[in-house]
Amino acid sequence: MPLLSEEEKNFLRRFFASRKGKNLWRYILRYPKSVKEKTLNLWSVEKFCQLAEKELGFPIYPHKFRYTYISRLLAEGFSPHAVAQWVGHEKVKTTLEVYAVVLTEKELEKMS
Numbered sequence: 001m002p003l004l005s006e007e008e009k010n011f012l013r014r015f016f017a018s019r020k021g022k023n024l025w026r027y028i029l030r031y032p033k034s035v036k037e038k039t040l041n042l043w044s045v046e047k048f049c050q051l052a053e054k055e056l057g058f059p060i061y062p063h064k065f066r067y068t069y070i071s072r073l074l075a076e077g078f079s080p081h082a083v084a085q086w087v088g089h090e091k092v093k094t095t096l097e098v099y100a101v102v103l104t105e106k107e108l109e110k111m112s
Contacts, residue, residue, distance in 0.1 A: 009078070016086055070099040
């Protein structure tokens with residue numbers, strides 16, 4: 001089962017293109033009578049990880065999500081250049097050396 005459909009991939013491409021130069025950590029909550037702009041912060045991420053760790057029974061760290069996210073994007077065929085840009089790597093080489101290990105594992109699975 002693919003990580004994302006073509007429609008979802010296109011949505012993400014448009015989203016990141018529209019957010020270029022803007023703060024990706026700010027988001028808008030729309031209520032029936034108001035609109036609030038919030039910023040994702042360290043406290044909210046840590047709180048989420050604590051709750052997930054308690055429920056799952058093993059340590060959860062924000063970087064685990066980053067690793068999984070980047071690896072899955074690469075495994076699903078996103079351009080390494082685009083992924084490197086989205087996650088803030090200066091060099092595509094970093095993205096490929098650290099996160100493309102999944103590609104090798106996936107290729108080995110196909111061979112067996």
